[in-house]
Amino acid sequence: MTDSVFLDSIQPLFQDIHAHFTSQPDLNPQAAWDELVQSGFLRLLLPESAEGAGLSVAEALPVLMAAGYWALPLPYVETALLYAALPDALADAIDGNLALAVGTCGPGEPAQPLRLGLHCLDALVTAKDGGITVAPVSGDVEQGWRLQGEVTPLSQVLDIRLLGTAAECLQLAGAMQRVLELTVDYANTRQQFGRPIGKYQALQQQISVMTGHCHSAVMAAQLAAGGMQRSNTGLSLDHHRVAAACGMIKAACQPVVSTAHAVHGAIGVTEEYELHHYTRRLLAGRLAGGSESRWFEQVGQACLDSGASVFDFTLANLS
Amino acid sequence: MIPWPQRQTLPASAEALRSEVRAFLVAHPPAAAADVRARSWMGFDAAFSQALGERGWVGLTLPTQYGGGGGSAFDRYVILEELLAAGAPVSAHWIADRQSAPLLLRFGSDSQRRELLPRICAGELYFCIGMSEPGAGSDLASVSTRAVPNDQGWLLNGSKLWTTNADRCHYMIALARTSGQHGDRQQGLSQLLVDLSLPGITIRPIRDLAGDAHFNEVFFDNVQLPHDALIGAEGDGWQQVTAELAFERSGPERILSAMALLECWCDWLRLCEADTGDQRTLGELVSRLAVLRSLSLSITAQLAQGQSPVIPAALVKDLGTTFEQDIPAMLADQIGRRGGEHGRVELMRTLAYTSIIAPTYSLRGGTREILRGLIARGMGLR
Numbered sequence: 250m251t252d253s254v255f256l257d258s259i260q261p262l263f264q265d266i267h268a269h270f271t272s273q274p275d276l277n278p279q280a281a282w283d284e285l286v287q288s289g290f291l292r293l294l295l296p297e298s299a300e301g302a303g304l305s306v307a308e309a310l311p312v313l314m315a316a317g318y319w320a321l322p323l324p325y326v327e328t329a330l331l332y333a334a335l336p337d338a339l340a341d342a343i344d345g346n347l348a349l350a351v352g353t354c355g356p357g358e359p360a361q362p363l364r365l366g367l368h369c370l371d372a373l374v375t376a377k378d379g380g381i382t383v384a385p386v387s388g389d390v391e392q393g394w395r396l397q398g399e400v401t402p403l404s405q406v407l408d409i410r411l412l413g414t415a416a417e418c419l420q421l422a423g424a425m426q427r428v429l430e431l432t433v434d435y436a437n438t439r440q441q442f443g444r445p446i447g448k449y450q451a452l453q454q455q456i457s458v459m460t461g462h463c464h465s466a467v468m469a470a471q472l473a474a475g476g477m478q479r480s481n482t483g484l485s486l487d488h489h490r491v492a493a494a495c496g497m498i499k500a501a502c503q504p505v506v507s508t509a510h511a512v513h514g515a516i517g518v519t520e521e522y523e524l525h526h527y528t529r530r531l532l533a534g535r536l537a538g539g540s541e542s543r544w545f546e547q548v549g550q551a552c553l554d555s556g557a558s559v560f561d562f563t564l565a566n567l568s
Numbered sequence: 569m570i571p572w573p574q575r576q577t578l579p580a581s582a583e584a585l586r587s588e589v590r591a592f593l594v595a596h597p598p599a600a601a602a603d604v605r606a607r608s609w610m611g612f613d614a615a616f617s618q619a620l621g622e623r624g625w626v627g628l629t630l631p632t633q634y635g636g637g638g639g640s641a642f643d644r645y646v647i648l649e650e651l652l653a654a655g656a657p658v659s660a661h662w663i664a665d666r667q668s669a670p671l672l673l674r675f676g677s678d679s680q681r682r683e684l685l686p687r688i689c690a691g692e693l694y695f696c697i698g699m700s701e702p703g704a705g706s707d708l709a710s711v712s713t714r715a716v717p718n719d720q721g722w723l724l725n726g727s728k729l730w731t732t733n734a735d736r737c738h739y740m741i742a743l744a745r746t747s748g749q750h751g752d753r754q755q756g757l758s759q760l761l762v763d764l765s766l767p768g769i770t771i772r773p774i775r776d777l778a779g780d781a782h783f784n785e786v787f788f789d790n791v792q793l794p795h796d797a798l799i800g801a802e803g804d805g806w807q808q809v810t811a812e813l814a815f816e817r818s819g820p821e822r823i824l825s826a827m828a829l830l831e832c833w834c835d836w837l838r839l840c841e842a843d844t845g846d847q848r849t850l851g852e853l854v855s856r857l858a859v860l861r862s863l864s865l866s867i868t869a870q871l872a873q874g875q876s877p878v879i880p881a882a883l884v885k886d887l888g889t890t891f892e893q894d895i896p897a898m899l900a901d902q903i904g905r906r907g908g909e910h911g912r913v914e915l916m917r918t919l920a921y922t923s924i925i926a927p928t929y930s931l932r933g934g935t936r937e938i939l940r941g942l943i944a945r946g947m948g949l950r
């Protein structure tokens with residue numbers, strides 16, 4: 250988690266988009282996207298030869314998690330990862346700075362990004378018949394998204410669903426960092442019975458457990474990033490490492506949401522207070538691309554199939 | 569707020585030790601039966617400890633001038649996790665290696681270091697921790713064992729409880745009141761080196777609920793300690809104990825206690841038809857193991873930099889012991905889901921042992937509630 254230079258330079262924009270989305274709320278999605286394009290950060294993971302910053306996923310992680318921390322309602326992380334994963338196949342999309350996300354788009358069905366609540370989207374990258382396709386879409390967050398134009402098949406091989414799930418999970422880990430901060434701040438500020446509620450042992454113990462979940466999720470995000478190796482021709486995903494990390498992040502979502510709301514009391518369920526932007530995201534994100542059970546099943550099966558001891562499987566694939 | 573964890577992978581030099589440890593374990597094989605291996609860090613085997621010492625793997629991180637290996641905390645991590653994952657009997661030298669030797673190195677006098685550390689590193693000299701007492705469990709500052717200065721040194725009276733291996737060790741490092749009154753709490757406490765062969769010491773083993781005797785009660789009746797029994801400065805006992813606990817709380821032993829059961833179950837699953845429920849349970853446990861191990865390594869990196877990450881270590885211990893306790897709890901249901909039919913006696917014996925001993929995982933080294941209190945302090949709530 251180096252290169253906070255990158256984080257420092259993009260954070261003001263993330264924060265500004267966040268403010269327009271949550272407190273003011275007067276977000277203009279296209280304008281916000283254009284500012285992201287201007288910043289050059291869509292190309293964070295592209296090689297320098299393609300006017301990118303050439304970062305590895307691990308190096309870019311603070312920025313990718315910050316998109317979750319600031320509840321960005323735009324597919325920034327999805328787009329940056331897809332550009333990095335398919336730099337040649339998506340050359341046109343990259344030239345056009347298109348907003349991309351992983352999703353599904355069957356004939357006659359609405360186009361469905363894996364992540365709900367996106368305010369801006371130009372095309373979906375979908376898995377189809379063992380291959381990948383790019384489907385241009387139009388629509389908005391209220392009406393949903395529809396196919397708009399020709400679906401283009403790509404010849405590359407990539408586990409697009411795993412990539413989409415990982416893109417979501419890195420952001421969820423960032424969102425959990427924010428939820429923990431909000432919760433601790435609130436517990437230290439809100440007074441009842443003459444003391445800050447954070448002084449009561451019952452809440453301290455709950456917040457300690459929540460802290461454990463959040464720290465696990467943040468470590469899992471680093472494990473996942475370490476399992477996504479970038480080269481100039483694309484991303485290669487260590488399936489087991491990324492799947493296990495996604496499972497752990499997803500498993501943390503529900504308990505983190507429950508404790509955050511419990512500590513906040515009634516204020517936490519108001520539209521005005523920002524907590525719900527995060528807790529809604531965590532609840533939906535847990536499902537996006539499959540809940541923890543889906544990913545744990547795959548990891549468990551891989552462990553059984555390996556024939557190795559649990560410990561050796563962990564060392565070889567998950568360290 | 570507690571700083572967010574930073575992933576740290578093992579350096580190649582540490583990773584290279586792994587095959588050496590495995591070769592050593594072929595020559596010194598742990599018990600075959602999984603329910604015996606499940607007792608790994610309660611397994612006391614002096615010959616095994618000495619063989620490890622000969623290999624240079626006890627006191628590995630201590631300076632060579634004291635007989636240590638001059639290795640890194642990461643080297644030690646690899647050796648420990650390999651020994652524990654194999655269920656090797658590490659209990660004899662365990663406490664000396666993990667906390668007494670680093671404590672003596674940091675706070676001990678030069679003569680204490682020169683006399684004790686080389687023998688610890690040889691795997692010959694064993695230590696126990698005399699913190700808990702009948703009236704002082706979680707509330708450690710209320711210890712009432714007392715050492716009164718006299719012309720020969722210190723006169724020790726009182727008792728200790730739950731002292732692991734006291735009956736088989738050479739020395740105890742005891743936390744005792746050396747000045748002030750009983751109610752003074754953290755003030756006036758010191759750590760003392762107690763030669764357990766001295767007159768006036770009575771040690772009674774206590775049998776645990778699984779039938780094993782690893783912990784003891786220890787009575788001190790006018791035990792005369794020499795002047796140089798004092799470790800560090802008089803009155804600094806509390807700070808020293810706190811630093812010591814960072815070593816005690818973050819290692820692979822807080823993750824791997826129930827591995828023998830998990831491995832035994834996984835072997836058995838490969839013989840029967842594993843279904844998606846089994847796969848999910850296994851996948852969850854493996855994924856938690858992976859993240860915990862990364863968290864534990866991130867603490868090791870801080871120890872290696874000379875920091876004392878007391879609160880992050882408490883966080884990892886809380887998560888780790890919860891994981892260790894969830895293994896028997898989840899596997900009992902997973903195995904029993906098939907209607908109580910089960911293929912292997914060994915699996916059921918290991919499950920029974922691990923299930924009944926699992927509550928201790930979150931008691932020893934500080935209870936779950938106490939650790940969560942520390943975490944809350946780290947988060948700025950106390």
Ligand SMILES: Cc1cc2nc3c(=O)[nH]c(=O)nc-3n(C[C@H](O)[C@H](O)[C@H](O)COP(=O)(O)OP(=O)(O)OC[C@H]3O[C@@H](n4cnc5c(N)ncnc54)[C@H](O)[C@@H]3O)c2cc1C
Nearest residue numbers: 697698699700705706730731732928931932933934935937
């Ligand atoms: C296998 C094993 C080996 C051990 N080995 C050693 C050893 O070698 N040396 C040694 O010194 N000790 C040893 N111990 C002792 C161990 O450190 C103590 O058991 C532990 O500190 C708890 O003390 P206690 O058992 O007296 O429980 P208590 O302190 O009486 O606690 C009982 C319950 O009350 C809770 N509680 C207590 N205070 C609070 C509070 N302020 N807030 C909320 N809850 C609270 C505890 O969390 C726990 O749930 C060992 C214990 C075990 C089980």
